[in-house]
Amino acid sequence: MINRIGEVLREKGAGNKDLVEFLKIEKETVSRWVNNKQQPTLTTLNRIAEFLRVDIRELLYPSDWSNSEVKEFKKSK
Numbered sequence: 169m170i171n172r173i174g175e176v177l178r179e180k181g182a183g184n185k186d187l188v189e190f191l192k193i194e195k196e197t198v199s200r201w202v203n204n205k206q207q208p209t210l211t212t213l214n215r216i217a218e219f220l221r222v223d224i225r226e227l228l229y230p231s232d233w234s235n236s237e238v239k240e241f242k243k244s245k
Contacts, residue, residue, distance in 0.1 A: 169207055171204060171208075172227055173216060176220055177220070187216065190219045191212070
């Protein structure tokens with residue numbers, strides 16, 4: 169999974185430090201999220217969305233399964 173946290177922070181005029189202060193966490197943790205070296209939990213992602221006043225989905229890139237090698241799932245009756 170790749171996130172858009174850094175992009176959305178910039179779009180909202182906020183910085184890593186603002187997120188550090190809001191979440192009360194280490195700046196290195198936010199840096200790892202912004203650089204996609206680590207991902208926040210869904211609960212934390214929801215808090216980030218709350219802080220930025222965005223839909224949580226805006227913090228993630230949309231999935232594109234058009235080139236997936238996995239065969240389409242078909243329900244058996």
